Amino acid sequence: MLVGIIGKTNVGKSTFFSAATLLNVPIGNYPFTTINPNIGIGYFRTKCVCKELGVKDNPTTSICLDGIRLIPVKLMDVAGLVPGASSGRGLGNKFLDDLRQADALIHVVDTAGATDIEGRPVAPGSHDPLEDIQFVENELDLWFQNILKSDWQRICKVGESNLESSINQLQQKLSGLSITRTNIYKAIEDCGLLNKKFSSWSDQNIMMFVRRLRELSKPIVVAANKIDLFPAALNYEKIKSTGRPCIPCSAESELVLRRASEKRLIEYVPGDSDFKIISSQLNEQQKKALELIRDRVLRKWGNTGVQEVINFTFKEMLQLITVYPVEDENSLSDKKGNVLPEAYLIKRGSTAKDLAYKIHSDLGEGFLYAIDVKRNMRIGADHILSDGDIIKIVSTKARG
Ligand SMILES: Nc1nc2c(ncn2[C@@H]2O[C@H](COP(=O)(O)OP(=O)(O)OP(=O)(O)O)[C@@H](O)[C@H]2O)c(=O)[nH]1
Numbered sequence: 001m002l003v004g005i006i007g008k009t010n011v012g013k014s015t016f017f018s019a020a021t022l023l024n025v026p027i028g029n030y031p032f033t034t035i036n037p038n039i040g041i042g043y044f045r046t047k048c049v050c051k052e053l054g055v056k057d058n059p060t061t062s063i064c065l066d067g068i069r070l071i072p073v074k075l076m077d078v079a080g081l082v083p084g085a086s087s088g089r090g091l092g093n094k095f096l097d098d099l100r101q102a103d104a105l106i107h108v109v110d111t112a113g114a115t116d117i118e119g120r121p122v123a124p125g126s127h128d129p130l131e132d133i134q135f136v137e138n139e140l141d142l143w144f145q146n147i148l149k150s151d152w153q154r155i156c157k158v159g160e161s162n163l164e165s166s167i168n169q170l171q172q173k174l175s176g177l178s179i180t181r182t183n184i185y186k187a188i189e190d191c192g193l194l195n196k197k198f199s200s201w202s203d204q205n206i207m208m209f210v211r212r213l214r215e216l217s218k219p220i221v222v223a224a225n226k227i228d229l230f231p232a233a234l235n236y237e238k239i240k241s242t243g244r245p246c247i248p249c250s251a252e253s254e255l256v257l258r259r260a261s262e263k264r265l266i267e268y269v270p271g272d273s274d275f276k277i278i279s280s281q282l283n284e285q286q287k288k289a290l291e292l293i294r295d296r297v298l299r300k301w302g303n304t305g306v307q308e309v310i311n312f313t314f315k316e317m318l319q320l321i322t323v324y325p326v327e328d329e330n331s332l333s334d335k336k337g338n339v340l341p342e343a344y345l346i347k348r349g350s351t352a353k354d355l356a357y358k359i360h361s362d363l364g365e366g367f368l369y370a371i372d373v374k375r376n377m378r379i380g381a382d383h384i385l386s387d388g389d390i391i392k393i394v395s396t397k398a399r400g
């Protein structure tokens with residue numbers, strides 16, 4: 001799964017990305033700082049089962065910080081947008097092509113309205129962020145629409161005989177865009193177009209279909225960024241009232257906290273509601289900056305929002321749950337004795353056999369049964385897994 005970080009230029013996308021991944025990428029208060037996409041690893045935060053079971057774990061592919069499991073997830077920061085990007089303005093279609101593989105999108109918005117529609121810095125409150133949301137969504141729709149329209153006549157002609165072959169044609173055309181067949185079918189159904197031949201779809205039908213397809217295949221959460229500035233809180237309420245998923249956020253604050261924690265100046269886990277100063281090396285200016293973050297962001301909003309946005313994306317939009325595969329059900333470990341070594345994010349509704357395949361195709365092919373370790377219960381191939389399950393797979397074939 002790959003999540004793209006999108007938005008108007010100069011709103012804090014790279015700051016968000018850097019705060020989530022701790023990678024050093026260019027950040028600047030001017031349009032088009034980012035040109036080429038940055039890909040990095042952020043973390044999904046969840047309560048680890050180690051506390052519940054009272055065991056000391058030592059994960060290999062994720063991190064456990066005193067009962068908080070941080071599971072690696074892939075994020076991508078792309079070039080910013082201005083209105084007209086889909087027809088070449090600004091950096092044009094570049095960002096769009098970089099987004100093909102994305103399964104969900106985090107839309108970073110300058111909620112303080114401190115940048116104009118072209119991303120130029122202006123006094124906070126001078127610009128309406130709702131305008132940005134609308135134009136960015138519109139550019140995404142136009143991008144999808146352009147891809148389809150370039151070949152629409154052929155798709156209509158080849159797929160004319162029945163819905164099945166029309167969907168096949170569409171799927172081929174949209175391959176590489178991380179769009180499933182189910183998404184296509186659902187979008188047609190939701191638009192009430194199931195009984196209408198593609199060749200008789202009006203431009204309005206196409207636009208409606210494209211928007212729905214985009215919503216289904218690349219769901220968006222708004223990261224209401226720069227919440228530390230006035231009048232972001234007012235604008236945040238306005239955005240929320242449109243019904244879009246929207247989370248208040250201060251990427252800059254998160255970046256400061258993450259960097260300070262990396263240098264062991266403070267104790268802070270991404271997503272925490274507070275931090276603790278643990279070094280005497282901080283100067284007055286640094287202390288003041290941290291106090292401001294505590295006052296303006298943490299006390300007011302509960303946390304910086306960056307981790308909450310990532311969690312919402314993977315848990316609610318992509319519908320993933322966490323399961324812990326083990327090889328020894330008694331010691332909860334792998335063959336090397338690492339306790340609760342791995343945490344997998346898998347689709348809600350996945351079965352024990354799906355998990356086996358995800359770990360290794362050999363385990364899936366030789367699947368015999370699995371053990372639900374917490375409940376000390378043998379489960380079959382079709383058993384649907386729950387969030388927080390610890391599972392041992394029993395297979396005729398060994399992993400790898
Ligand atoms: N006050 C405040 N400023 C922020 C926040 N996040 C980012 N900024 C500032 O916004 C400016 C733009 O940040 P970037 O991360 O470079 O923005 P971008 O969206 O990646 O920009 P492009 O790559 O140019 O499209 C920088 O000056 C950041 O310091 C925030 O949460 N609060």
Ligand SMILES: [Mg+2]
Nearest residue numbers: 013014033034
């Ligand atoms: Mg950038």
